[in-house]
Structure formats: C-alpha cells, structure tokens
Amino acid sequence: MRRILIVGAGQSGLQLALGLQAKGYDVTVVSNRAPEEIRAGRVMSTQIMFRTALHYERELGLNFWESLAPPALGLGVSVAGNVPGMPGIRRLVDWVGRLDGYAQSVDQRVKMPGWLETFAERGGRLVVHGVTVSDLDFLAPRYDLVLVAAGKGELVSLFARDPARSPYTTPQRSLALAYVHGLGPRPEHPEYDAVRCNLVPGAGELWVIPTLTTSGRADILFWEGVPGGPLDVFQDVEGPGEHLTRTLELLEWFAPWEYGRATAVELTDAGATLAGRYTPAVRDPVGRLPSGSPVLGVADAVVVNDPLTGQGSNSAAKCAASYLASIVERGEEPFDAEWMRGAFERYWATARHVTRWTNAMLAPTAGHVRSLLGAAGGLQPVADRFANGFDDPSDFEDYFFDAAKAEAYVTQVAAAAATRG
Incomplete structure (x- = not known):
C-alpha cells in the first residue's frame, strides 16, 4: 500500500485525501488545527461552488450538506454608474443568467471539520501540527509522495513564482467579507436565490453569496476594493461590529439596490468577518526540500487567483480531482519530479483558463x-x-x-x- 502525506486540510487537501483513502492508499493528513478549533474559529474565505466542482464532491460521496445549503439557481451581474442629470449611483446594467446546474456555498468552518472527522473515522491518520520546512524534510523519506496543499505560511516558499505565468507582483484587490443573517430577497427574483456580482468601475466589486454557515442559512457580503480606492477602507477596522458598519456604508453609497435589502442584517457570529489581500501568482509546482526530496504543490499552493471570479474552491476541487486521477494512473511507478510536473500540467490545462480570465477581470474593463x-x-x-x-x-x-x-x-x-x- 503506497503511503501519501498531505499537508493542508482545505478543499483540495481533504478532497484528495478522502479520494485516495477510498482507493486504498495509506494517507496521512497534517492540519494546523483540530476540527473543533476550525468550527469555533473565524471564517476563512468566501466560496461558491459551481456544477463541475459539486459533481466531484458527489462522486466521492462528500456532499454531506447539499440538502441544507441554499441552491443558487442563477448568477446576476450589475454595473454601477452615474446617469447624467440624476443624483447618486445607479444600475446601468442588471441581469441574471440561469445556471445549468445550481451552485452552492458551505462555510469552510462547517465543511472542513466534517471532512476531517470523516477521514479519521474511515481510518485515516490525522496529525494536528503546524508543519515547517524542516519538519517536512524529516517526514518526507517515510512516504512515497508528499503533497503541500497549504496555500499560506512557510511551506509556500518551497514553490518559486513563475514570472511567465504571473503578471502581477502586488495585490490587485483589498478583500473584506462578512457573513450575515437577515438579508432580504432580491425583488427582481424573490422566488429563488442567485449569486450576485456588482461591478463598480474603477473602485472594485461587491459579491453577495447565499451560503450555509455554522448557524444555518446566511449570506456573504464580500467587497473587493482597488488598493487605495474608495472601497479600500478596512485596514484599521476595530472589531466585527465596525467591519459590518463599514460594509453597510459602502453598500448604501456604491450599491444602494443591495443596501435596500440589508438594513436589518446582523453578523452570524463573532468570527464572521475577515479582511486582507494577497498577490495572484502561479508557482513552480515542484518544491525541493533541503535534503533534495521533491514535493508537489496543490491548488492554492501553486496557482492562486484573486477571488474576483469566485473560482477558489472550484479550482481546488478540480485540482484535487485531476491529481487523484494522475496518482491512481501512476500505479507502482515512482512519484518523481518529472511525474509531478506532468501531473501539474494536466491540471494547468484547465487552470490556465481561470487564471487568464481572472487576470483580465482585474484589469480595467x-x-x-x-x-x-x-x-x-x-x-x-x-x-x-x-x-x-x-x-x-x-x-x-x-x-x-x-x-x-x-x-x-x-x-x-x-x-x-x-x-x-
């Protein structure tokens, strides 16, 4: 039985671990937090998964929350602007496209603990530990394959930025999100949920995403602001309450059609807000440990796009599915650096379209x-x-x-x- 180590317990790492486990591999997962810590902690991201990504979860029998999460039947786009002779910002464009298969969002504080516990219940080895490069160098000889699925922290330094595939060297958006209860329905389609993307040219974007969180059905209000612009105002926020206040102030000014249904919202919990920024990048998929052993980067560890196009969890699911197929097809052959590059290029054949589109959307329209x-x-x-x-x-x-x-x-x-x- 081939032994595989996966460092990182997000969408890609756990989906891949559970998929390999089902195929009979001896899998160890290293997570920097225990399931109960994740449940009780702060939100980690926004996420909205579309048809293909949800299909990969169903194939593995991991769609535990599908009957509970609100189905988004459409995706709407609004473009804000000024109309000559009329005060304030208005919608110059507004429409909803119907999805061929519904999309869904499940808070990672719900999904990841559930998947971690399932992995352990099925006989997987779960280690709760913050892994360093030296730790990984010590562990690597004990496994046939080591995968790094942690998109942040010291381990990312193992993977060099690929300048030919990475046009940006600084963050392109300032990110700020809040999970809320009490958001009213969109009057244009009160009978069904839809993901909404509001474009504010020159300033940024607002996503509104129906989701399932630890306290039930909720919505995510997610601002993406051009650095230094009028939406980039969350760096000095003191506490969740002030974060929500600023979120709503921006709604009232830049997306009043969304503010009209947000006047009664409240945060879902004390950990329901998050702000930050990061630089989009594509990295060399093969990292070298101090001993020379190769390790393979997974999803965000090697291809990280701005969340502007809502592709993070989708790309993670697609990467996990692609790597699973490559690993199984390898049989008993060694997982050497050449194989690792081939496995990544197989995934990149899909991921390159996401990167090109997202980078184009980050630029002026x-x-x-x-x-x-x-x-x-x-x-x-x-x-x-x-x-x-x-x-x-x-x-x-x-x-x-x-x-x-x-x-x-x-x-x-x-x-x-x-x-x-």
Whole structure:
C-alpha cells in the first residue's frame, strides 16, 4: 500500500485525501488545527461552488450538506454608474443568467471539520501540527509522495513564482467579507436565490453569496476594493461590529439596490468577518526540500487567483480531482519530479483558463467587455452563457477576450432572437 502525506486540510487537501483513502492508499493528513478549533474559529474565505466542482464532491460521496445549503439557481451581474442629470449611483446594467446546474456555498468552518472527522473515522491518520520546512524534510523519506496543499505560511516558499505565468507582483484587490443573517430577497427574483456580482468601475466589486454557515442559512457580503480606492477602507477596522458598519456604508453609497435589502442584517457570529489581500501568482509546482526530496504543490499552493471570479474552491476541487486521477494512473511507478510536473500540467490545462480570465477581470474593463455585459441585459442567451462560464471558464476563450469575436457572438444571438420574435 503506497503511503501519501498531505499537508493542508482545505478543499483540495481533504478532497484528495478522502479520494485516495477510498482507493486504498495509506494517507496521512497534517492540519494546523483540530476540527473543533476550525468550527469555533473565524471564517476563512468566501466560496461558491459551481456544477463541475459539486459533481466531484458527489462522486466521492462528500456532499454531506447539499440538502441544507441554499441552491443558487442563477448568477446576476450589475454595473454601477452615474446617469447624467440624476443624483447618486445607479444600475446601468442588471441581469441574471440561469445556471445549468445550481451552485452552492458551505462555510469552510462547517465543511472542513466534517471532512476531517470523516477521514479519521474511515481510518485515516490525522496529525494536528503546524508543519515547517524542516519538519517536512524529516517526514518526507517515510512516504512515497508528499503533497503541500497549504496555500499560506512557510511551506509556500518551497514553490518559486513563475514570472511567465504571473503578471502581477502586488495585490490587485483589498478583500473584506462578512457573513450575515437577515438579508432580504432580491425583488427582481424573490422566488429563488442567485449569486450576485456588482461591478463598480474603477473602485472594485461587491459579491453577495447565499451560503450555509455554522448557524444555518446566511449570506456573504464580500467587497473587493482597488488598493487605495474608495472601497479600500478596512485596514484599521476595530472589531466585527465596525467591519459590518463599514460594509453597510459602502453598500448604501456604491450599491444602494443591495443596501435596500440589508438594513436589518446582523453578523452570524463573532468570527464572521475577515479582511486582507494577497498577490495572484502561479508557482513552480515542484518544491525541493533541503535534503533534495521533491514535493508537489496543490491548488492554492501553486496557482492562486484573486477571488474576483469566485473560482477558489472550484479550482481546488478540480485540482484535487485531476491529481487523484494522475496518482491512481501512476500505479507502482515512482512519484518523481518529472511525474509531478506532468501531473501539474494536466491540471494547468484547465487552470490556465481561470487564471487568464481572472487576470483580465482585474484589469480595467475593456470596451468590448462592457458592451458584452450590456448586451446580456437584453439577450438572455448571452446572460446564461456568461453565468455558466463561472463553471467552465474555458468557454470564455471563444468570445470574451477578443473584441471581434465578442461582437460577432452578440450579433449572432441578436439575429436569432429577431428571427424567433
């Protein structure tokens, strides 16, 4: 039985560990916190998982909360701006695309402890310890394969930044999120939940995500601010209460259509807020320990995108599924550095589309993209296709990045609509 060590207990690390466990591998997981510590701790992220990522969880029988988490049947986009002669910020664009399969969000404080306990109950070896590079160097000879699925901390230094795939060298957004109870329904679609993305050109974005948290159904209010801009105001916040106050102040000024349903919200718990920033990067997937032993980076450890496009947990799930297939197909052959690079490139064939799209969305919005978003407001097939691109970002290659292709696509859809009408 081949022995595998996974350092990191997030979406990718635990999904991969449970998948390998089901295939008969001897798996050890190292987590820096015990399940009960994670449950009682602070929120760790936003997350919204689309059809493909949810399918990978179902395949492994890990969709424990699917009947409890609110299903998001659509994805909506609003674009804020000023209308000449009218006061305040208004919606210049507003539409909802229907998803081919619903999306769901489960607070990591719910999912990760549950998966950790399941892994241990099924006979997996769980070690609660903060691992250093020297620790890993000591442990590595005892395993056939070592995977680093921790996207933060000292271990990330094992993986050198790949400048050819990493255009940014500084954070592109200031991030601030709050989990809340009491958010009212969107009047445009009160009968169903949808993920909402509000674009404030030049300032940033606001995501509103229905979720399941430790206290039940909730919503995530997630601001992404251009550094130094009017949404970048959370560095000096003192406590969760002030964080929520600033969140709502920004809603009232920059997204009043969302503020109207947020006047009665309250934080879900004392750990329901988070703020920070990080630099998007793609890194060399093979790290070398001081002894020379190779280790393979997983998901955020080697490909970290800004959460602007909601791809973090989706990419983690896809990476885990890809690595699982590569490991099983390797059989009894050694997991050497050459194999590691091949396994990563197999994943990168999917991940590159996420990185290209996310990096494009971080830049000032191109004119043809503004036109595309505007066209979606009057052409439902365009709205639906854009929304489903969050599940399969490779589809954006066919029409999103090139002005001529975007114009041709919209013209084709409009002609078809005119024929039907």
